[in-house]
Amino acid sequence: MKRFGLSLVSLILPIAISLALGCTLVFAIGESPGEMLKYLWWGAFGTMGNTFITLRWATPLILSGLVVTIAYRAGLFNMGGDGQIYMGALCAAIVGTELVLPSYVHLPLALMAAAVGGMLFALIPALLRVYLKVNEIVTTLMFNYIGLLLTDYLVILRYFGGDSTTAVEIATPRIHDTASIARIAPRYPLTWAILISMLLPILVHIILKRTAWGYEKEILGANPRFAQYVGINIESGALMAFMLSGAIAGLIGGLEILGTNRRFVSQFSTGLGTEGIVVALLGRTDPLGMIVAGLFLAALKNGFFAVERMTNIDRSVALVLQGMILLFISSHTLGRIVFDLGKGGAVDGRDS
DSSP states (O other), rough: HHHHHHHHHHHHHHHHHHHHHHHHHHHHHTOOOHHHHHHHHHHHSHHHHHHHHHHHHHHHHHHHHHHHHHHHTTTTTOEEEEEEEEHHHHHHHHHHOOOOOHHHHHHHHHHHHHHHHHHHHHHHHOOOOHOOOOOOHHHHHHHHHHHHHHHHHHHHHHTTOOOOOGGGSSSSOOGGGGGGBBSSSSSSSTTTHHHHHHHHHHHHHHHHHHHHHHHHHHHHHHHHHHHHHHTOOOOHHHHHHHHHHHHHHHHHHHHHHHHSSSOOOOOOOSSSSHHHHHHHHHHHTTTHHHHHHHHHHHHHHHHHHHHHHHHOOHHHHHHHHHHHHHHTTTTTTTTHHHHHHHHHHOOOOOOO
């Protein structure tokens, strides 16, 4: 019960403090905090259309948080989500445009290509980390730029004969309908990919908590020396976790291309990989927590579009709120301090 109370406080408190500070900021610039909160809620969930758009943004954010979480649970940091998303997206677009197959084959094959593309793009940083002990934060961050520029180059080479001056925009042709993911409502960009983003965290949770493979990854992340002592292969375990993380990142790119954009477009990902770090921290690196955290940040993102339209408050306030949430979430002892002070106990400073 104490652990549950601590987790609940650790989740709610950063959000509450950040919203309070955000309201203070809005008041300081001469605007109404009440108006901001009203339109923030309306923009996120006020109408069926707004709710659909919020769920549309939640689809990649939930999975992006899962990318960071899987690597983190194995003691690794995958900061290369953006590069892996681009590579997976291009692989899905190539399969979607170049092949003509029945829909029951075409769509699964395109999604599989996306996952494999992301996984292979994560393989090099994973190998460098596991066998040469090269810091994976540095390599994955560098590979973000490589992924962005390499996919642009490959699109220009394949579809524009290598001459970028002939391209109005760097993009592939539209994918075939047999490879597309249907929209739930024709007027809105929400697709059935939302089911994947909701079910995959549940599946990962079951794997981590109910299988020997998942238990090994948990031990590996918690105490590598103990994992080695009990006979767990540290190198292969870390490699598998990193590649699974990259595969999910590639799947994000595939879902965006096959569902929302229907073609690969240069720089289509607006920092989805980076936002996954915020989602993972907000969800306490728990696969099930990614669903709640992803929905919250999607509501914040979509709600502030309405705030910007209906008030004089700039959408950059949303970025300030996200930054403050990240700041407070990063303080692992914040929830413990408040919980222990409320019980009159001492703070031991250990992680929960």
